[in-house]
Amino acid sequence: MKKILAIIVTYNRVDLLKRCLNSLRDQTCEDFDILVVNNGSTDGTKAFLESLNDILVINQENVGGAGGFYAGMKYAQDNKYDWVWMMDDDGVADNNQLKYLFEESKANGLLFANALVCNINNREELAFGLEEGSCKYRTVHEAQQKDLIECINPFNGTFINMEVLNKIGLVKKEMFIWGDENEYYHRAMINNIETKTVTKALHYHPKIKGTEMNIFPLWSKYTVRTKPFKMSHIFYRNLGYIYNTYYPKIVRRLYYKYMICFILHLKINELLKFRKYYLMGMNNEYE
Numbered sequence: 001m002k003k004i005l006a007i008i009v010t011y012n013r014v015d016l017l018k019r020c021l022n023s024l025r026d027q028t029c030e031d032f033d034i035l036v037v038n039n040g041s042t043d044g045t046k047a048f049l050e051s052l053n054d055i056l057v058i059n060q061e062n063v064g065g066a067g068g069f070y071a072g073m074k075y076a077q078d079n080k081y082d083w084v085w086m087m088d089d090d091g092v093a094d095n096n097q098l099k100y101l102f103e104e105s106k107a108n109g110l111l112f113a114n115a116l117v118c119n120i121n122n123r124e125e126l127a128f129g130l131e132e133g134s135c136k137y138r139t140v141h142e143a144q145q146k147d148l149i150e151c152i153n154p155f156n157g158t159f160i161n162m163e164v165l166n167k168i169g170l171v172k173k174e175m176f177i178w179g180d181e182n183e184y185y186h187r188a189m190i191n192n193i194e195t196k197t198v199t200k201a202l203h204y205h206p207k208i209k210g211t212e213m214n215i216f217p218l219w220s221k222y223t224v225r226t227k228p229f230k231m232s233h234i235f236y237r238n239l240g241y242i243y244n245t246y247y248p249k250i251v252r253r254l255y256y257k258y259m260i261c262f263i264l265h266l267k268i269n270e271l272l273k274f275r276k277y278y279l280m281g282m283n284n285e286y287e
Contacts, residue, residue, distance in 0.1 A: 004032035004098070005081040009068030010089035011039040014048055017089040021055070029099040032085065035075060037068040064176030069155065073170045077162065084165070086158045087203065092120060093157055094202035101159040104198040108148065111164050112188050112195045115157030115203035116143055127205045128153045130197065140202075149197040154181040157203030164193055174286045178231075179238030186246045231270075233277040240281025251282060 006024055010017045017036070024034055034055040038045050040062040049057045058071050069086060076084045085098060097115050105113045118140055119125040130137040130151045137143040152158070158181075168191050171180050188195060243251040255278060262271035280286075 003081045004083045004085055004102070005072070005076045005079075006032055006034045006085045006087075006098075007037065007069065007072035007076070008034070008087055008089055009037045009039065009065050009072065010041060010045060011062060011068075012041045012043045012045065013089050014041065014043050014045045017045060018048070020087065020089050020091055020093075023093040023095070025054075026095045027093065027098050028096050029102060032098065033081075035072055037072050039063060039065075039068050063173060064180075065155070066171050066175045066177060066180035067173045069171045069180065070173035073165055077165055077170070082162050084158075084160050084162075086155050086160070088155065088205075090206055091156055092204040094204070097157055097201045097203060098159075100198050100201035101157070104148065104196075104201070105159060105161070108196070110194060110196055111161040112152075112193050113159045113201075114152035114154060114195070114197045115159075115201040116140065116149075116197055116199045117153040117156045117203050117205050119207040120204040121207065123202075123204060125207070127156075127207045140199075143197070144199045147199060149199060150195070152185065152195050152197045154185045156205050157201065164188060167191060168193070175238045175241070176234050178235040179242055183238070183242050183245075186242060190246065233273055236274045236277040237281035237286070240278035241284060242281075244282040244284075255279075 008017065008020055021034070021036075035058065036049055036055055037058045037060065038049060039060060046059055049055070049059075056075075058075065060067070060071060065088065072086070073084055083102075085101070087093065093115070101113050101115060104110065117127045119127045124140050126138055126140065126143065130143060130149055130153070132150050137149065143149060168187050171184050175183060185195065240251070243254055247254075258274055258278070259271060262268070262274060
């Protein structure tokens with residue numbers, strides 16, 4: 001068995017972290033290490049982690065999910081692991097998840113695989129949905145008609161070989177949250193690294209609620225999904241960076257579609273915030 005490091009990034013959700021850790025301890029594939037990256041939690045997480053003797057821990061200031069995954073990946077790289085298995089603290093791994101990720105990756109020569117991400121409150125439904133060309137998958141049954149699906153929901157039960165990290169680098173930690181996973185996914189694709197969802201490998205995660213702005217076409221596996229109208233400036237900045245980096249021919253078109261949508265919905269304050277930070281992202285500026 002190759003050396004595998006499970007990486008959980010956590011911030012102020014100690015009860016969810018305990019649940020996530022228990023799901024890893026229940027894996028049928030037991031030959032892996034667990035690293036928890038604690039982003040400066042103030043809810044007793046640090047004391048809880050200090051009481052454990054079966055995991056590795058990095059305690060650091062809150063640098064967001066991106067900074068947490070960066071630290072975890074760097075640890076794996078420095079300590080000669082062969083694979084990283086990545087997730088947030090609010091996820092739960094099915095007990096066969098790692099087994100199927102490893103077996104299917106080995107059988108199909110995959111270096112970047114993902115679990116099928118299901119709604120933790122309705123386990124027959126996908127948490128985010130997947131699109132592959134003209135096919136749209138919304139339920140576990142639909143997705144499991146195939147063993148592998150091209151599109152993925154990254155950093156939710158994501159299994160990446162160290163060859164990928166060595167080739168394309170680590171997560172862009174400056175992004176903080178909301179987009180770092182999509183940026184890394186796109187970076188892998190432009191470097192001709194095949195990505196697949198292993199539909200037998202299940203990962204349970206809360207479904208994100210809220211209306212979405214469906215104001216531009218979905219480009220199947222290349223989609224950067226929209227979020228609810230009122231979003232952090234971080235999301236707008238990261239969206240600008242991703243589109244300017246990976247879709248330079250349409251980055252301005254997307255910018256104007258967002259602007260028009262905000263105007264039509266009379267979201268003037270949000271429009272001004274979007275304009276400022278989207279352009280910052282296009283210029284790769286962070287504050």
